[in-house]
Amino acid sequence: MYTAKGRLDNSSLIRQYSPLVRRLAHQMIAKLPANIEIDDLIQVGLIGLTDALSRFDIGQGVQFETFATQRIRGAMLDELRGGDWMSRGSRRQQREIESAVRKLEQKLGRAPLESEIAIEMGVPLEEYQDLLGKVRGTQLVYLEDMSGDEGDEDFLDRHVADHANNPLLKLQDHRMREALVAAIKNLPEREQYMMSMYYEHDMNLKEIAVVLKVTESRVCQLHSQAIARLRVKLRDW
Template identity: 85%
Template sequence: MYTAKGQLDNNTLIRQYSPLVRRLAHQMIAKLPANVELDDLIQVGLIGLTDALSRFDTAQGVQFETFATQRIRGAMLDELRGSDWMSRGSRRQQRSIESAVHKLEQKLGRAPQESEIAQEMGISLADYQEMLSKVRGTQLVYLEDISGDDDSDDYLDRHVGDDTADPMSMLRDHRMREALVEAIKNLPEREGYVMSMYYEHDMNLKEIAAVLKVTESRVCQLHSQAIARLRVKLRDW
């Protein structure tokens, strides 16, 4: 851990603790929408690790990993806040889509079509599809409190910065998995294909677009709409 001059070897420590950065980034990305890039979080996390190395003092009475974890997570959260990862307007639009889907499902007794959702929202089909592209599908099983005016920083502090607010813990529940599988089965055919290819087969938007013979933008719209439908189904779970 030390150089020939008896100083801490930062390069060695960075290599040793880089898996910690990746682990924290994976935990955080699970609570964020698809437009947030994992590599970006990792890069910011490495900066946080470097900062931790320069500031750590054994006299503080804490282990380095504990200290570094706080610095790494803090750096990631600061980056998300600064980059406006999901604007308040986008969250409102997501809630509006979910509300329209819920009302129409209750009224029609089936999954509403895009044109019907657009009409319920009082906008054109083109405007609705553009909205789908902008919101880009929030996290599948998360978990944000859609009943209130969810401020961006509050959302990050309550859900992304909290180790216990892990959406995967919900998926580990057998009943939750059954409810999710059933909800996916009831998606319109093309949206079901998108979800299967994206989550089960780990295909990217370009690959899915090639299979469905549509644009990447259209795949993004289908993904966002599928997420909205699933969130409505799972909301009261």
């Protein structure tokens, strides 16, 4: 898109690619704690889009959308790093949930109910559900054990960034895929359905909430719980 003077029409391009910013923000927000605001990510992403417009060189042989995606994600990640998005306490709580799930699965030989996980953790069901909403699920592959350090400076990059070293590339391994498929099939039916809508059909939490006829916060809880179950199953990978 060009202006009458033959220059790129940045305003039109921003309008055209703003849905890309929103899509990337929604993909990222599901992996982050509840205190992160989607509007903040979108705003930062738009700044990244503007930066991409000013730096893009068609002579490099790269499609603009690919170039812009990198800039948008980079802007969001820089903002998250500055805000210390995930506290050590949240990481510890994630591990506690997964530890309870693991113990109950070994004891019961099946996927434990929410109420059973809450009892194992020694908290009321409502408190456990609130905790799920606070920690949010991150990645299917649980990576903190790889470092053994709570102060891992690369934690954010390895959980949210999208680059050649993204740990999700491990899912391309055939055995890993088989293990993931098997783990998903062992999820409670409602969580299976939710994961299918989120990962296979690219629906966001709000859209899933409408289908399931629950609140968006409840979908967030179900997502966190499903991710915790999957990480327990895939931990050895």
